[in-house]
Amino acid sequence: MDIERLQGLFDAARNGRRSGLARLLSVIERGGAPARTVGQLAFPFAGNGYTVGITGAPGAGKSTLTSALVTQMRADDLALAVLAIDPSSPFTGGAILGDRVRMQEHALDENVFIRSMATRGHLGGLALATPAAVRLLEATGREWVLIETVGVGQVEVDVVGAADTTIVVVNPGWGDAVQANKAGLMEIADIFVINKSDRAGADDTRRDLEYMLDLSGNGETREDDDPIHGFVGPHWRPPIVSTVASEPSGLDGLWAAIREHRSFLDRTGGLEERRAQRREEELERIVRERLDERVRALRATDAFSSLRSDVVARTVDPWDAAGRLLDEPLAEPGAS
Amino acid sequence: MDIERLQGLFDAARNGRRSGLARLLSVIERGGAPARTVGQLAFPFAGNGYTVGITGAPGAGKSTLTSALVTQMRADDLALAVLAIDPSSPFTGGAILGDRVRMQEHALDENVFIRSMATRGHLGGLALATPAAVRLLEATGREWVLIETVGVGQVEVDVVGAADTTIVVVNPGWGDAVQANKAGLMEIADIFVINKSDRAGADDTRRDLEYMLDLSGNGETREDDDPIHGFVGPHWRPPIVSTVASEPSGLDGLWAAIREHRSFLDRTGGLEERRAQRREEELERIVRERLDERVRALRATDAFSSLRSDVVARTVDPWDAAGRLLDEPLAEPGAS
Numbered sequence: 001m002d003i004e005r006l007q008g009l010f011d012a013a014r015n016g017r018r019s020g021l022a023r024l025l026s027v028i029e030r031g032g033a034p035a036r037t038v039g040q041l042a043f044p045f046a047g048n049g050y051t052v053g054i055t056g057a058p059g060a061g062k063s064t065l066t067s068a069l070v071t072q073m074r075a076d077d078l079a080l081a082v083l084a085i086d087p088s089s090p091f092t093g094g095a096i097l098g099d100r101v102r103m104q105e106h107a108l109d110e111n112v113f114i115r116s117m118a119t120r121g122h123l124g125g126l127a128l129a130t131p132a133a134v135r136l137l138e139a140t141g142r143e144w145v146l147i148e149t150v151g152v153g154q155v156e157v158d159v160v161g162a163a164d165t166t167i168v169v170v171n172p173g174w175g176d177a178v179q180a181n182k183a184g185l186m187e188i189a190d191i192f193v194i195n196k197s198d199r200a201g202a203d204d205t206r207r208d209l210e211y212m213l214d215l216s217g218n219g220e221t222r223e224d225d226d227p228i229h230g231f232v233g234p235h236w237r238p239p240i241v242s243t244v245a246s247e248p249s250g251l252d253g254l255w256a257a258i259r260e261h262r263s264f265l266d267r268t269g270g271l272e273e274r275r276a277q278r279r280e281e282e283l284e285r286i287v288r289e290r291l292d293e294r295v296r297a298l299r300a301t302d303a304f305s306s307l308r309s310d311v312v313a314r315t316v317d318p319w320d321a322a323g324r325l326l327d328e329p330l331a332e333p334g335a336s
Numbered sequence: 337m338d339i340e341r342l343q344g345l346f347d348a349a350r351n352g353r354r355s356g357l358a359r360l361l362s363v364i365e366r367g368g369a370p371a372r373t374v375g376q377l378a379f380p381f382a383g384n385g386y387t388v389g390i391t392g393a394p395g396a397g398k399s400t401l402t403s404a405l406v407t408q409m410r411a412d413d414l415a416l417a418v419l420a421i422d423p424s425s426p427f428t429g430g431a432i433l434g435d436r437v438r439m440q441e442h443a444l445d446e447n448v449f450i451r452s453m454a455t456r457g458h459l460g461g462l463a464l465a466t467p468a469a470v471r472l473l474e475a476t477g478r479e480w481v482l483i484e485t486v487g488v489g490q491v492e493v494d495v496v497g498a499a500d501t502t503i504v505v506v507n508p509g510w511g512d513a514v515q516a517n518k519a520g521l522m523e524i525a526d527i528f529v530i531n532k533s534d535r536a537g538a539d540d541t542r543r544d545l546e547y548m549l550d551l552s553g554n555g556e557t558r559e560d561d562d563p564i565h566g567f568v569g570p571h572w573r574p575p576i577v578s579t580v581a582s583e584p585s586g587l588d589g590l591w592a593a594i595r596e597h598r599s600f601l602d603r604t605g606g607l608e609e610r611r612a613q614r615r616e617e618e619l620e621r622i623v624r625e626r627l628d629e630r631v632r633a634l635r636a637t638d639a640f641s642s643l644r645s646d647v648v649a650r651t652v653d654p655w656d657a658a659g660r661l662l663d664e665p666l667a668e669p670g671a672s
Contacts, residue, residue, distance in 0.1 A: 036655045043653040276648040283647050286658040287634070291627045298623070311619050312612040317379040319372045322622040 001027065001034050010041045013140045018113065021140055028132045029117055031125050032293070036286070039132040042139040047275075049138035050262055053163030054148045055156050055188075060169040061195040061245050066148045068248035070106055072255045073144060081113040081142040082106075083133055085126055085149045085159050113142060127158035128285050131278065134162055157188060162278065164271060165261045167254075169193045170209070172201035186216050189238045191257050197242035197250065209240050223268055234268035236261065298325060337363065337370050346377045349476045354449065357476055364468045365453055367461050368629070372622070375468040381475035383611075386598055389499030391485045391492050391524075396505040397531045397581050402484045404584035406442055408591045409480060417449040417478040418442075419469055421462055421485045421495050449478060463494035464621050467614065470498055493524060498614065500607060501597045503590075505529045506545070508537035522552050525574045527593050533578035533586065545576050559604055570604035572597065634661060 006027065012020035028035045054062050054069075063084070070080055106112040117129060130147060137145050147163055149156035160166045168189035194205050219226045223234045239257050243250030265271035298304055307325060310316035316324075342363065348356035364371045390398050390405075399420070406416055442448040453465060466483065473481050483499055485492035496502045504525040530541050555562045559570045575593050579586030601607035634640055643661060646652035652660075 040653055040655050043655075047650070279647050279650070279654060280644055283644060283654040283657055284631070284635070286654050287631055287661055288628070290658055290662055291631060292624070295620070295623055295627060299620070308616055308619060311615050314383070314615070317376055318615060318619040318622050319376050319379075321619055322626055325623055326626055 003037055006034065006037050007041060010038070010139075013136070014045070016141070021113065021136070022115070024136055025115055025117070025133055028129050028136065029125075031129065031289070035129065035132060038136060042132070042135040045139035046135035047138065049134070049143055049145055051134050051145045051147060051163045051165075052258055053160030053166040054146060054169060055151075055160045055166065056169030056193075056195075057171075058151050060171050062148050062150075062169050064248075065169060065193065065195055065243060065245035065254075066146055067105065068243075068245045068251050069146065069254060070112055071248070072251040074106075074109065074112065077111075079111045079141055079143050080146065081137040081144070082115070082146045082148060083130065083137075084114070084116045085130065085147060085156070086116055086118045113137065127161070128282075128289055130159045131162040131282055157184060160188060161281070164265065164274065165190045165258055167191045167193055167258075169195050170205060171196045172199045172205045186212055190236065190261050191254070192238055192240040193254060194240060194242045195245050198244050202242060206240055206242070213237060221264070223264075234264070234270065236264055236270075339373055342370065342373050343377060346374070346475075349472070350381070352477070357449065357472070358451070360472055361451055361453070361469055364465050364472065367465065367625070371465065371468060374472060378468070378471040378475040382471035383474065385470070385474035385479050385481055387470050387481045387483060387499045387501075388594060389483045389485070389496030389502040390505060391487075391496045391502065392505030392529075392531075393507075394487050396507050398484050398486075398505050400584075401505060401529065401531055401579060401581035401590075402482055403441065404579075404581045404587050405482065405590060406448055407584070408587040410442075410445065410448065413447075414480050415447045415478050416480050416482065417473040418451070418482045418484060419466065419473075420450070420452045421466065421483060421492070422452055422454040449473065463497070464618075464625055466495045467498040467618055493520060496524060497617070500601065500610060501526045501594055503527045503529055503594075505531050506541060507532045508535045508541045522548055526572065526597050527590070528574055528576045529590060530576060530578045531581050534580050538578065542576055542578070549573060557600070559600075570600070570606065572600055572606075 006024070009020040009024050013024055024038050027038050054066055056062050066082060066084075070082065073080060106114060115133075117126065117133060134145050134147070147160060149159055166188050168185050168191070170185075170192065172194065192209055194202055194209075217230070218237045219228060219231060219235060221235060221237045221239075222231075225232050226235055239260075241250060241254045241257050243254055245251070262271075265274070304325060307316060307321040311318050311321045342360070345356040345360050349360055360374050363374050390402055392398050402418060402420075406418065409416055442450060451469075453462065453469060470481050470483070483496060485495055502524050504521050504527070506521075506528065508530065528545055530538055530545075532538075553566070554573045555564060555567060555571060557571060557573045558567075561568050562571055575596075577586060577590045577593050579590055581587070598607075601610070640661060643652060643657040647654050647657045
């Protein structure tokens with residue numbers, strides 16, 4: 001798809017054409033040079049929206065919670081988008097969860113744009129595609145973008161890294177389910193949600209979370225120095241919100257916590273700091289992607305075929321072969 | 337560590353010095369140029385051993401099974417090594433499982449070399465380190481190398497890709513535990529083990545596995561064409577072995593199945609075919625690793641710092657910046 005065509009779709013999307021937006025998101029999802037072009041088109045118009053990431057173990061009720069949060073936010077008449085991120089199964093190439101049925105109540109709302117995104121094979125693709133998709137959604141008028149992930153693996157953590165506020169959803173008795181990732185979840189959470197909080201054990205879970213926040217040295221939220229806990233400058237302690245998304249109840253509290261975190265980041269300069277860091281990481285990811293493309297182009301060369309045969313036949317060791325290949329000029333593959 | 341030092345350690349390891357071997361494995365684990373040198377030293381002497389990968393969901397009893405298998409194989413007086421692979425938590429950088437206590441019964445056996453390996457940060461590191469470690473173990477006299485993984489994620493699957501025979505360990509009622517990965521497990525398994533087969537549901541699990549093997553078009557094992565199932569050439573149907581590793585029982589059957597698979601691969605040329613494919617994949621991984629190193633070296637340049645500041649300040653978009661960086665010559669970083 002050439003740049004004029006992409007520009008045409010982008011202009012249409014800016015004028016409110018959902019089909020143009022949907023097609024550009026597919027371009028971003030597929031990656032490569034066309035995706036980079038879309039990113040560049042959107043870049044000058046983006047940056048005014050706000051992004052909320054929602055992550056947690058499978059079965060924690062993230063979809064239901066996201067849908068209920070959309071309802072809550074729509075009461076304030078906000079233009080929203082939801083990106084539901086499905087990292088593909090490493091084996092089948094298919095999406096693990098396609099169950100977006102809970103979002104259907106918003107399907108007819110013109111001001112809610114809902115979209116699933118999956119990887120198309122290459123690892124790390126979603127970490128690149130998600131910030132580009134968020135920019136496109138912002139550039140076409142969405143004030144809030146919710147990013148919902150399927151699980152709590154590394155891909156999901158990379159993906160919620162694109163969010164301004166990150167919500168970690170747990171359930172009563174969460175300890176067993178996400179044991180290995182506890183430390184990591186503590187690291188990324190701006191807000192904890194205990195969903196299904198009408199179930200037994202919700203109080204224990206809250207105590208458990210508070211205790212772990214204390215252990216990891218979290219003092220109270222404050223905007224000046226906190227000598228007691230050794231913090232210099234502003235510090236945010238993740239609040240713990242209880243919800244029953246299926247009723248729904250507790251969503252007003254969650255929405256208030258999100259706005260409070262946003263306003264904290266705005267006041268303290270934390271928002272610009274986070275976004276600057278994300279742009280830096282994005283730059284590195286893009287460099288890496290383009291180098292990967294060069295490796296793929298390298299694989300199509302005669303020199304590679306010949307050295308590969310030598311390696312397969314064990315006449316050249318793979319390290320030696322790699323060294324010889326990398327002495328070849330790495331041509332930039334043509335835009336596809 | 338310079339090449340003379342590595343050569344010295346390698347010579348010592350070839351002469352039976354376990355401390356030399358252990359230090360070289362640490363070098364491989366850390367990756368980079370010294371690891372590649374060790375790989376090159378070992379390459380000419382490797383290829384005579386046989387590698388068995390053991391994977392399955394956490395809690396399936398892989399450690400106990402591996403230990404019992406070692407006992408079984410030692411009865412045949414074989415020189416063995418066990419590599420226990422712990423992919424690091426994506427969050428903490430620490431190993432998830434350190435529980436190698438079940439292997440302690442072999443700690444005093446001179447002919448069993450046991451070693452845990454973990455990533456040191458960079459993703460894909462274990463997929464590179466494992467085949468290099470296997471080569472080193474072969475080059476220093478181990479006839480059999482067992483690779484045991486912690487779980488069944490993508491890293492583990494990449495790692496068991498270094499094995500000649502792959503054993504997938506399940507338990508009665510396995511269906512729920514590894515649901516998402518069933519298709520992938522069917523793909524990589526050469527032998528299925530139903531461990532803890534004294535528990536309820538073992539017969540159902542066996543039926544379940546046989547059914548899935550049928551579904552995926554598996555006919556009986558045979559070495560000529562199989563027109564009924566549409567196979568041309570030799571075909572191996574993974575046998576299903578029942579064990580209770582903690583007793584232990586069933587290990588003779590597992591050991592027989594491993595030898596049978598090896599002999600099948602030997603007779604049909606499948607072994608050389610598998611190994612050739614692995615060398616090809618390894619070449620691509622090494623090329624990728626070296627390009628990654630160049631990216632890291634690039635990050636240390638003034639051009640990168642300057643463009644990064646522009647991206648952070650939003651005066652240049654990240655795609656444009658990446659393009660400009662990649663026009664710079666990518667210097668090979670010095671061996672460290």
